[in-house]
Amino acid sequence: xxxxxxxxxxxxxRSIASRVLAATVGCYAGAALASAALARALVxxxxxPRVDAVLWTxxxxxxxxxAGALAVFGAATATRAWVGLGCVALASAAILVxxxxxxx
Amino acid sequence: MHGHFxxxxxxxxxxxxxxxxxxxxxVFLTGTLSVFREPITRWMQARPVLQAAPVGDAxxxxxxxxxxxxxxxxxxxxxxxxxxxxxxxxxxxxxxWRTARAAGQAALHPATxxxxxEPWGRATEGGRHFMSFHYMLQWDALGYWVxxxxxxxxxxxxxxxxxxxxxxxxxxxxxxxxxxxxSWLDAHNLSAVLPLPFLFMIVYTGLAIFYTGYMPWxxxxxxxxxxxxxxxxxxxxxxxxxxxxxxPRTGQPGALxxxxxxxxxxxxxxxxxxxxxxxxxxxxxxATVRVLGPRERASRxxxxxxxxxxxxxxxxxxxxxxxxxPAAARAGEQAHQAMEALHFARFGGWTMKWLYFFSGLLGTxxxxxxxxxxxxxxxxxxxxxxGRATGAVYRAVEALNVAAVAGLCIACVGFLYxxxxxxxxxxxxxxxxxxxxxxxxxxxxxxxxxxxxxxAWTEQLGAAALLCVALPLLNLATTGxxxxxxxxAGDWQRxxxxxxxxxxGLALAFAARQARRTRLRGHAPVRARSxxxxxxx
Numbered sequence: 244x245x246x247x248x249x250x251x252x253x254x255x256x257r258s259i260a261s262r263v264l265a266a267t268v269g270c271y272a273g274a275a276l277a278s279a280a281l282a283r284a285l286v287x288x289x290x291x292p293r294v295d296a297v298l299w300t301x302x303x304x305x306x307x308x309x310a311g312a313l314a315v316f317g318a319a320t321a322t323r324a325w326v327g328l329g330c331v332a333l334a335s336a337a338i339l340v341x342x343x344x345x346x347x
Numbered sequence: 348m349h350g351h352f353x354x355x356x357x358x359x360x361x362x363x364x365x366x367x368x369x370x371x372x373x374v375f376l377t378g379t380l381s382v383f384r385e386p387i388t389r390w391m392q393a394r395p396v397l398q399a400a401p402v403g404d405a406x407x408x409x410x411x412x413x414x415x416x417x418x419x420x421x422x423x424x425x426x427x428x429x430x431x432x433x434x435x436x437x438x439x440x441x442x443x444w445r446t447a448r449a450a451g452q453a454a455l456h457p458a459t460x461x462x463x464x465e466p467w468g469r470a471t472e473g474g475r476h477f478m479s480f481h482y483m484l485q486w487d488a489l490g491y492w493v494x495x496x497x498x499x500x501x502x503x504x505x506x507x508x509x510x511x512x513x514x515x516x517x518x519x520x521x522x523x524x525x526x527x528x529x530s531w532l533d534a535h536n537l538s539a540v541l542p543l544p545f546l547f548m549i550v551y552t553g554l555a556i557f558y559t560g561y562m563p564w565x566x567x568x569x570x571x572x573x574x575x576x577x578x579x580x581x582x583x584x585x586x587x588x589x590x591x592x593x594x595p596r597t598g599q600p601g602a603l604x605x606x607x608x609x610x611x612x613x614x615x616x617x618x619x620x621x622x623x624x625x626x627x628x629x630x631x632x633x634a635t636v637r638v639l640g641p642r643e644r645a646s647r648x649x650x651x652x653x654x655x656x657x658x659x660x661x662x663x664x665x666x667x668x669x670x671x672x673p674a675a676a677r678a679g680e681q682a683h684q685a686m687e688a689l690h691f692a693r694f695g696g697w698t699m700k701w702l703y704f705f706s707g708l709l710g711t712x713x714x715x716x717x718x719x720x721x722x723x724x725x726x727x728x729x730x731x732x733x734g735r736a737t738g739a740v741y742r743a744v745e746a747l748n749v750a751a752v753a754g755l756c757i758a759c760v761g762f763l764y765x766x767x768x769x770x771x772x773x774x775x776x777x778x779x780x781x782x783x784x785x786x787x788x789x790x791x792x793x794x795x796x797x798x799x800x801x802x803a804w805t806e807q808l809g810a811a812a813l814l815c816v817a818l819p820l821l822n823l824a825t826t827g828x829x830x831x832x833x834x835x836a837g838d839w840q841r842x843x844x845x846x847x848x849x850x851x852g853l854a855l856a857f858a859a860r861q862a863r864r865t866r867l868r869g870h871a872p873v874r875a876r877s878x879x880x881x882x883x884x
Contacts, residue, residue: 266503275562278562278564278565279565279567282566282569283568283569292677293570294583294584294679295677296565296569297565297570298558298680300565301559301563301566302555302558302679302682302683302686304562304564305555306551309499309503312499313356313359313503313506316355316358317355317356339568
């Protein structure tokens with residue numbers, strides 16, 4: 244992003260490519276996992292009927308995606324962006340594999 | 348830290364906006380045009396105006412009986428018949444049917460029930476083409492995902508654009524003319540800030556209304572991944588509503604009830620004038636007659652369900668009434684329906700449509716001015732973002748800019764030209780019209796790549812302007828109709844399409860003249876004097 248010193252070369256390019264990948268594929272996966280986990284958690288805690296849980300989390304998932312993409316480019320380094328994404332994905336995946344009252 | 352954030356947002360805004368901008372232009376302009384898809388379809392069908400033709404359910408009982416006889420003769424074993432009532436003075440009574448093998452249509456005079464010559468008007472996708480292109484680029488599932496991707500890009504560009512912005516309020520009133528990139532920056536800010544809430548709303552609702560396609564994962568996480576999961580979800584979602592009426596074919600013949608009294612009864616029950624009658628399983632004892640109300644109506648609510656009444660086709664007994672008042676749905680479903688209504692401008696009547704149209708044009712202008720701003724800045728100070736390839740990359744950017752803005756206008760008006768120039772009886776002509784649109788849209792970048800960028804701007808803008816302004820002449824030459832005739836007959840929808848196209852053509856002509864002046868004044872590419880400078884965001 245910021246083009247300081249002499250990093251106009253491949254390192255800069257690799258950082259950009261990495262961020263683009265994180266913002267597109269990574270953030271879609273992140274938003275998908277996070278909204279799915281949120282829906283599952285809302286149902287498991289019986290906070291809302293499951294229809295509403297699906298609707299609200301689906302409708303909100305696009306805001307999550309956009310926020311994620313902005314955060315990826317706002318992060319200090321591409322590696323940090325990937326680490327952040329990985330944390331969100333892992334936490335969501337953990338909720339999804341927990342034996343909660345789910346599909347049925 | 349704050350400086351870093353702003354800088355990275357500026358970088359993101361620039362490049363995300365550029366990469367998504369070319370397609371966003373097309374998505375925005377065709378979406379803006381689809382606000383008026385029905386008038387455009389009417390114009391493209393070019394049906395003659397019938398004299399002394401009544402409107403709505405004033406279509407006489409005799410004509411309706413004639414329609415039923417006609418359908419019974421042409422398609423006795425159809426799955427359904429559809430009878431569309433005239434909605435405007437001069438409209439015909441339109442019949443359509445579908446059998447197990449084929450579909451057909453015919454037109455009758457609404458006063459006498461006499462069959463009208465075939466084909467009645469031109470077979471065309473009409474304004475629906477702009478709508479399908481708007482969300483699928485006429486490219487099926489792949490186009491659907493590409494449009495979803497660039498919409499997401501637009502959302503990101505909007506947020507990052509607001510983040511880098513320092514002076515939202517001042518930009519309302521700032522326009523510095525004739526100052527190269529400064530003027531383009533002002534134009535970009537102005538066209539983005541004025542309709543900003545609209546832009547956020549339209550792009551977010553555009554994504555969210557397709558949540559089951561773009562983001563099916565919450566649904567799968569809660570309802571399971573099997574094939575029936577979606578059906579289970581749908582059933583729960585609409586549990587407040589009525590179960591869909593299912594009346595299978597019995598195989599025993601039954602005589603169809605007179606339609607005219609059923610239409611009158613439907614109007615009494617729903618308070619809405621009937622728009623069409625659909626006969627399901629005609630000729631069977633279990634035939635159903637469904638009378639549907641208008642799709643659009645002046646109302647004070649956002650959600651406007653289409654009213655309908657289902658009758659038993661043989662006895663005429665009322666089976667089901669769908670009131671035009673929105674049923675109390677659950678909050679989530681209401682939110683989704685409201686998003687749909689907001690995106691499709693299904694409320695507020697014509698005033699709202701014009702508001703959407705102008706906001707959409709401003710949105711298109713925002714994307715277009717952003718693209719031009721990118722090129723104008725780099726023309727002034729080239730930098731070396733792409734090393735040795737920088738010149739070639741910016742050259743390609745300029746060519747794509749021309750095609751994305753001016754070439755798109757040529758394709759849109761060219762679609763109307765294809766409609767009038769292709770023979771009315773050409774088989775598959777609706778598909779040929781769309782091919783003409785796509786061919787023009789894809790040829791534009793080739794032309795732009797072969798010409799110096801500034802000449803390409805003048806030529807393509809000029810061509811689009813000429814085509815737009817000459818549209819009434821083309822119509823007169825091919826069908827003998829034009830806007831004065833439409834207006835005299837009270838058909839302001841078709842007159843409006845032509846007048847709006849001419850006005851648009853005049854605006855394009857102005858733009859072409861400005862582009863030519865800029866070129867002649869010698870705003871020729873300033874060679875980058877300093878290669879050390881970083882690329883400005």
